[in-house]
Amino acid sequence: MLIQRAIEMAGIPTVLITTDPANSAAMRPPRALCPEGFHWGHSLGRAADRELQRAVLITALQQLGALHLPGAIVTQAFPAYAAAAAAVR
């Protein structure tokens, strides 16, 4: 994301939550989390699912404290997301 790169270049560390890792990777994000399988519009998971939202948020924020490869997108599964979709069906 151009905006993310500009903020990082201004000297403020950033981390992105992306549901489109292919396009995000092309932009070489300093830090990024892809919650696996999350649909566009569901960056933190599901409405009213505070625990899932917290889990995604904390995982993303931990990249600010961790050693990692700049430009690499960390992909992590959050099974509660798919479980919620299955429950609706």
Place this chain on the structure above:
Amino acid sequence: MEMARRCVPYTPVDRPLADLTLMLVSTAGVHLREQEPFATGPLGDTTYRVIPGAVDSANLMITHAALAEHYDRSEAEQDINVIFPIDRLRELAAEGLIAGLAEKHLSLMGYAQKQRAIIETTAPAVAAEVDRSQADAVLLTAG
């Protein structure tokens, strides 16, 4: 000096997460109900909105040019934290996982065809706004 696309800008974090003040920056089209909505015409919108730090999350809404079958807003319209986790961040601050939230947050709409305007005007303006703020770090959500 221009940075090559292959290059990754990187600012090291110099303190623990618990000492960081966080700002939210989102391209998911979030704005206050009383703010001008993002333009959803074919050229998109290169402007950004400033969301006050004390915002009531119920006062936030989404305007976005993307089709609903691509960008599903139904979850976020029930709970804005799905794309703009302001309440979740406040909880983390209250628990001490982060130091706090910035005095403002920033919001854009990701569908913008005027890439040159984004590169030359919007991105530098957003970066300057972040740099002037209380934020030590930024969490971005895409849209």
